[in-house]
Amino acid sequence: MPLSAPPPPPPATLRLIVDTRALAANWRTLDRLSGDAATGAAVKADCYGLGVAQCVPALREAGCGAFFVAHWSEAAIVARHVDPASIAVLHGVITSAEVDYAMASGIVPVVNSPEQARLWNERGGGRCHLMIDTGINRLGIAPADLGDPAVQALDIEIALSHLACADEESPMNARQLAAFRDALPRIAHRRASLANGAGIALGEGYAFDLTRPGLALYGGVPRDEMAEMIDPVAKIEAAILQVRDIAKGETVGYNAQYTAPHAMRVATVSLGYADGFLRARGRPGHAALHHADARLPILGKVSMDMIVVDLSAMPGLKEGDWLEVPFDLPRAALESGLSQYELLTTIGARLRQT
Numbered sequence: 001m002p003l004s005a006p007p008p009p010p011p012a013t014l015r016l017i018v019d020t021r022a023l024a025a026n027w028r029t030l031d032r033l034s035g036d037a038a039t040g041a042a043v044k045a046d047c048y049g050l051g052v053a054q055c056v057p058a059l060r061e062a063g064c065g066a067f068f069v070a071h072w073s074e075a076a077i078v079a080r081h082v083d084p085a086s087i088a089v090l091h092g093v094i095t096s097a098e099v100d101y102a103m104a105s106g107i108v109p110v111v112n113s114p115e116q117a118r119l120w121n122e123r124g125g126g127r128c129h130l131m132i133d134t135g136i137n138r139l140g141i142a143p144a145d146l147g148d149p150a151v152q153a154l155d156i157e158i159a160l161s162h163l164a165c166a167d168e169e170s171p172m173n174a175r176q177l178a179a180f181r182d183a184l185p186r187i188a189h190r191r192a193s194l195a196n197g198a199g200i201a202l203g204e205g206y207a208f209d210l211t212r213p214g215l216a217l218y219g220g221v222p223r224d225e226m227a228e229m230i231d232p233v234a235k236i237e238a239a240i241l242q243v244r245d246i247a248k249g250e251t252v253g254y255n256a257q258y259t260a261p262h263a264m265r266v267a268t269v270s271l272g273y274a275d276g277f278l279r280a281r282g283r284p285g286h287a288a289l290h291h292a293d294a295r296l297p298i299l300g301k302v303s304m305d306m307i308v309v310d311l312s313a314m315p316g317l318k319e320g321d322w323l324e325v326p327f328d329l330p331r332a333a334l335e336s337g338l339s340q341y342e343l344l345t346t347i348g349a350r351l352r353q354t
């Protein structure tokens with residue numbers, strides 16, 4: 001007997017709600033701030049944890065025409081939604097398999113070194129982008145290597161560089177801008193791109209032909225002056241799995257780290273560190289979930305799939321009721337010690353709709 005397909009699973013007990021209208025509004029805001037430059041989008045790490053399938057079509061419809069990922073595997077997924085020629089792979093090409101895939105797919109590598117340039121040219125290459133390292137010392141060709149014949153032979157669409165300190169006031173920003181300006185005349189290219197999201201706020205001198213925001217699209221605030229302009233995009237909710245009454249002196253969770261000071265009602269909630277709610281977010285005395293106006297403090301350690309909250313503020317809540325996970329990114333970052341980038345990109349796969 002052939003096995004029949006199992007029925008679709010019931011609705012999940014946790015959910016990520018992505019406000020694609022807010023995402024599109026953030027892209028338009030950043031596009032306006034980019035002045036005459038075009039505005040792309042960093043969509044690496046599954047759109048910073050929010051899901052390519054939801055975010056990339058919304059960005060495309062808003063008018064975005066340039067998409068940046070780190071890995072070829074990510075590019076293949078983004079290419080389901082946009083023209084492959086509009087996708088740039090920041091890690092570049094380090095194997096011939098990657099070159100072959102780039103040529104077969106039409107997805108464009110960002111060449112990062114003379115070695116990558118040689119590999120790309122040897123196999124027929126064609127149109128590519130070039131990352132110039134102006135001081136972050138991460139990926140990219142050193143300005144001193146721009147004269148390398150393999151680099152000079154590239155057909156470069158976009159010459160890029162990346163700012164190390166755009167989210168702070170630092171003399172490094174002006175130094176990198178000057179180094180990029182110096183480098184550009186030394187290599188043929190059609191367009192230039194320097195600013196990430198925070199770099200857009202540094203002024204039009206940083207925008208060149210194309211900006212590349214990421215975090216700010218998804219509701220993060222890389223610089224204080226952007227706080228009023230960026231709309232929140234992600235909302236996370238989790239359901240109560242069980243409610244119990246515990247006596248004074250009983251403990252909650254692994255390693256019995258919380259001891260009830262009096263009899264209390266608690267709820268076990270369907271969210272854990274595997275979903276990206278890391279233990280750093282459950283610091284006793286700080287963190288809480290919410291229901292309407294009620295604040296429900298987290299008790300004890302965050303488990304892989306569960307956390308326990310104090311129901312004192314709303315003892316009538318029951319199994320299946322939904323609680324809201326605070327996701328004001330700048331604030332959650334301050335409280336947890338995690339960066340806004342980490343808070344987004346660690347969102348777990350169980351939360352993402354595909």
Ligand SMILES: *Cc1c(COP(=O)(O)O)cnc(C)c1O
Pocket residue numbers: 042044068090162195196197198212213214215216222
């Ligand atoms: C991730 C990334 C971006 C986007 O940066 P944000 O700080 O999220 O705006 C832009 N350019 C490059 C090269 C990146 O790696």
